[in-house]
Amino acid sequence: MRKDRVRILYKNNFERIVEESNVRNFSALIGWMEDFNEGNQVPTLVLFGRDLGSNFSINKSNVKEIEFMD
DSSP, X not given: OOOOEEEEEETTSOEEEEEGGGBTTHXXXXXXXXXXXXXXXXXXXXXXXXXXXXXXXXXXXXXXXXXXXX
C-alpha cells in the first residue's frame, strides 16, 4: 500500500485530504501524525502547498483524527 494520502478530520468535522504531490513537507506531516496518534506533544505544523498561497497549519487543539488513506 502506498502511503501518499493523509486524511485530516478537524474538531469542527471539516475533512481535508492531503496528497504527497501537493505538499512540499509531506514527510513532516507523517512525523507529526505519528506523534499525534501516539499521544505525544506536537507543535503547530505549517504545511506548504506547491501552489502559491496554499499554505495551511494544523495543531493538536483543532485536529480530531489523522490517518493514512487507502
